[in-house]
Amino acid sequence: MNESNVSKSEHLVQFAPNGANQNHNGLSGTDGLSLIPEEYARLHADIERAASPSRCFVVGVTSAVYGEGKTTVALNLAGTMAQNSEARVTLIDFNLRNWDMQTRLNLESVKGLVDILEGAEDDITNILHKTDLDNLSFIPAGRAAANPSRLMRSSRLPEVIDALKMSSDFIVVDMAPVLPVADTKVMARLLDGVVMVVRSGVTPREIVNRAIETIGSDKVLGVVLNGVETAMPKWLQRYFS
Numbered sequence: 001m002n003e004s005n006v007s008k009s010e011h012l013v014q015f016a017p018n019g020a021n022q023n024h025n026g027l028s029g030t031d032g033l034s035l036i037p038e039e040y041a042r043l044h045a046d047i048e049r050a051a052s053p054s055r056c057f058v059v060g061v062t063s064a065v066y067g068e069g070k071t072t073v074a075l076n077l078a079g080t081m082a083q084n085s086e087a088r089v090t091l092i093d094f095n096l097r098n099w100d101m102q103t104r105l106n107l108e109s110v111k112g113l114v115d116i117l118e119g120a121e122d123d124i125t126n127i128l129h130k131t132d133l134d135n136l137s138f139i140p141a142g143r144a145a146a147n148p149s150r151l152m153r154s155s156r157l158p159e160v161i162d163a164l165k166m167s168s169d170f171i172v173v174d175m176a177p178v179l180p181v182a183d184t185k186v187m188a189r190l191l192d193g194v195v196m197v198v199r200s201g202v203t204p205r206e207i208v209n210r211a212i213e214t215i216g217s218d219k220v221l222g223v224v225l226n227g228v229e230t231a232m233p234k235w236l237q238r239y240f241s
């Protein structure tokens with residue numbers, strides 16, 4: 001297959017949580033290295049440039065609306081970062097309304113962030129799942145939140161993030177979209193930077209612009225155009241000159 005004809009989301013970086021069924025995403029080890037698209041390597045470089053070597057950098061992956069490819073990008077980005085460096089990377093599913101990352105990694109019934117935030121679990125090490133990559137850990141949502149808005153504003157959340165920062169160089173957070181979920185803006189306060197996923201040719205530019213302004217364009221480190229292989233259109237470039 002010609003690389004240039006493959007949409008970005010088909011390039012899944014290959015890793016799996018320890019013990020997970022490795023057939024689920026064609027996962028495991030470093031076999032997928034040659035499939036890592038330039039886009040993820042570029043994003044990785046952008047994030048490394050923005051980060052300070054002496055402290056953990058927290059990057060959120062969001063989009064204007066639902067279904068633009070956030071989870072796909074967060075998985076690939078965290079996998080790329082872990083595979084291509086020795087940095088300790090923690091991937092968190094914090095899309096509490098559509099917490100599908102553990103399903104995609106074939107980890108169904110495991111404890112996660114919701115268990116900690118709702119007080120059903122105290123020990124953060126019990127929600128930190130190892131993966132086949134030594135330097136990549138994964139925190140699933142675990143289960144549905146009784147009240148996602150409340151959890152986004154919970155005072156435990158910054159405590160949990162602070163604790164995770166002690167054992168991570170980078171934290172990649174799969175988030176809810178910006179415009180339909182007002183809490184995403186609240187959560188953005190805990191982030192050092194944001195990657196905005198745009199479903200190319202589907203999401204109208206006014207909607208994307210509104211999402212970037214809502215999050216704060218200063219916070220947006222980069223844009224992933226999901227579904228095309230072309231350069232970033234001019235109307236988006238103004239944010240990144």
Ligand SMILES: Nc1ncnc2c1ncn2[C@@H]1O[C@H](COP(=O)(O)OP(=O)(O)OP(=O)(O)O)[C@@H](O)[C@H]1O
Nearest residue numbers: 007008009066067068069070071072095098226227
């Ligand atoms: N470029 C693409 N081409 C075709 N399908 C894609 C592409 N990118 C993502 N998908 C598919 O679209 C669906 C939505 O992608 P994904 O779950 O990554 O989006 P999301 O932004 O996380 O969605 P949500 O807002 O529901 O959390 C998935 O089934 C995914 O496999």
Ligand SMILES: [Mg+2]
Nearest residue numbers: 070071095098
């Ligand atoms: Mg998602």
